[in-house]
Amino acid sequence: MRDHMSSHSSDFQQALAREISRMLRSHVEIPPVNDQRLLDHVVGAGGSEEGFLSGGFLTAIGLVSALQMAGRPISSFRRILDFGCGSGRVTHWLRHLAGSADLTGADINPDAIAWCKENLAFGANFLCTGPTPPLPLANGGADLVYGVSVLTHLDEDFQFEWLEELHRVTAPDGLVVLTIHTDYKAAQALPPQEHASYRKQGFFYQRAPDHDKTLAGLPDFYQVAFHTHDYIADKWTRLFEPLLSVSHGPFWAQEAIVLRRKDSSAPRPRTSRWKRVKLPMGGLDTPGFGWRAQDSVQHVAGWALAPESGDPVDLTVWVDGKAAEMQCIEVRRDDVSAAFPDIPHTGNAGFMLNVELPDNDHGFHVIWFTAGDSPVPVSATYMTRQSS
Numbered sequence: 593m594r595d596h597m598s599s600h601s602s603d604f605q606q607a608l609a610r611e612i613s614r615m616l617r618s619h620v621e622i623p624p625v626n627d628q629r630l631l632d633h634v635v636g637a638g639g640s641e642e643g644f645l646s647g648g649f650l651t652a653i654g655l656v657s658a659l660q661m662a663g664r665p666i667s668s669f670r671r672i673l674d675f676g677c678g679s680g681r682v683t684h685w686l687r688h689l690a691g692s693a694d695l696t697g698a699d700i701n702p703d704a705i706a707w708c709k710e711n712l713a714f715g716a717n718f719l720c721t722g723p724t725p726p727l728p729l730a731n732g733g734a735d736l737v738y739g740v741s742v743l744t745h746l747d748e749d750f751q752f753e754w755l756e757e758l759h760r761v762t763a764p765d766g767l768v769v770l771t772i773h774t775d776y777k778a779a780q781a782l783p784p785q786e787h788a789s790y791r792k793q794g795f796f797y798q799r800a801p802d803h804d805k806t807l808a809g810l811p812d813f814y815q816v817a818f819h820t821h822d823y824i825a826d827k828w829t830r831l832f833e834p835l836l837s838v839s840h841g842p843f844w845a846q847e848a849i850v851l852r853r854k855d856s857s858a859p860r861p862r863t864s865r866w867k868r869v870k871l872p873m874g875g876l877d878t879p880g881f882g883w884r885a886q887d888s889v890q891h892v893a894g895w896a897l898a899p900e901s902g903d904p905v906d907l908t909v910w911v912d913g914k915a916a917e918m919q920c921i922e923v924r925r926d927d928v929s930a931a932f933p934d935i936p937h938t939g940n941a942g943f944m945l946n947v948e949l950p951d952n953d954h955g956f957h958v959i960w961f962t963a964g965d966s967p968v969p970v971s972a973t974y975m976t977r978q979s980s
């Protein structure tokens with residue numbers, strides 16, 4: 593555990609806690625998605641309702657944190673597009689913004705959009721869109737566009753068409769956040785010959801096996817794509833300037849790239865350097881997502897590991913944006929070692945500690961942990977507790 597954090601980081605955590613508190617206070621229980629195919633598309637094969645809620649919450653926190661790190665808090669945007677929103681897994685966590693921003697979710701899957709229209713009537717506009725541009729949005733019609741796990745599925749031609757289109761619909765100086773599969777996922781998923789091609793070309797598009805449930809029922813063009821950083825720096829910078837990227841943590845095996853829309857006539861920078869936040873992968877097992885706390889002391893248990901090295905990770909646990917002061921115990925986690933056989937030194941990946949839940953007037957508490965000097969949460973959960 594770290595003894596102290598810089599005030600910058602502490603300010604960041606408190607601002608994040610305020611945003612998440614707004615998110616939780618406007619949260620209402622949504623009906624179960626109740627359609628395994630829709631869950632498989634966005635949560636992964638065999639995805640559960642709980643995974644839909646907790647994964648969407650964590651991704652929303654990742655998005656909010658990345659934007660805050662880029663100096664553009666999510667509440668500063670007025671027209672937000674969730675490109676490839678699926679069943680609104682992330683969109684519905686942004687309900688608290690609906691009073692101040694126009695929220696639009698667009699997806700090519702009519703079933704997912706029908707579900708959103710029927711079950712997420714909080715003021716967002718859900719659109720079923722075509723597989724190729726254009727989107728029914730005016731030029732510069734959005735000042736923030738995010739696409740979680742969409743560019744991870746398109747071939748290179750579709751990717752360029754959609755990058756052009758996202759550039760068109762993004763306002764001057766607007767931001768676009770896109771997630772990609774990069775080196776970690778490519779090393780896991782690609783056989784040696786394909787991996788060598790990925791390294792050489794910087795981009796690889798793989799046909800997923802027929803039994804892959806995460807793609808079932810979606811169009812044939814929807815497969816699996818991988819990008820290197822050099823490729824992004826080379827091919828995307830005509831349209832966008834990468835500001836920062838966040839790998840793993842809330843984005844699990846993916847990496848989120850925060851891009852600023854460029855005026856396409858501006859000269860391309862000779863080199864493109866962006867801030868890279870490399871997080872471990874990790875999770876919180878206790879408290880479970882949305883648990884009701886019985887008293888003010890809460891047991892917290894989780895795990896984290898650095899995927900590239902397996903090196904021990906220096907963690908801080910935060911409760912409602914304040915660093916927990918109690919001691920953290922490292923724990924052997926054979927289940928984590930078994931789940932990540934390719935990563936060395938996973939033995940003591942676990943941690944546990946007890947934290948104090950402060951009293952507040954709304955009863956929501958959010959717990960997350962960060963790694964090293966990065967302020968972006970690796971994993972997060974929330975719970976409720978009525979004040980005594």
Ligand SMILES: C[S@@+](CC[C@H](N)C(=O)[O-])C[C@H]1O[C@@H](n2cnc3c(N)ncnc32)[C@H](O)[C@@H]1O
Nearest residue numbers: 633634676677678681699700701723740741742
């Ligand atoms: C892995 S899912 C992720 C959904 C959602 N972003 C989330 O994180 O829960 C990818 C989604 O992208 C959608 N999609 C793929 N190509 C698209 C396109 N060109 N325009 C809009 N949506 C697209 C798919 O239908 C699918 O719902």
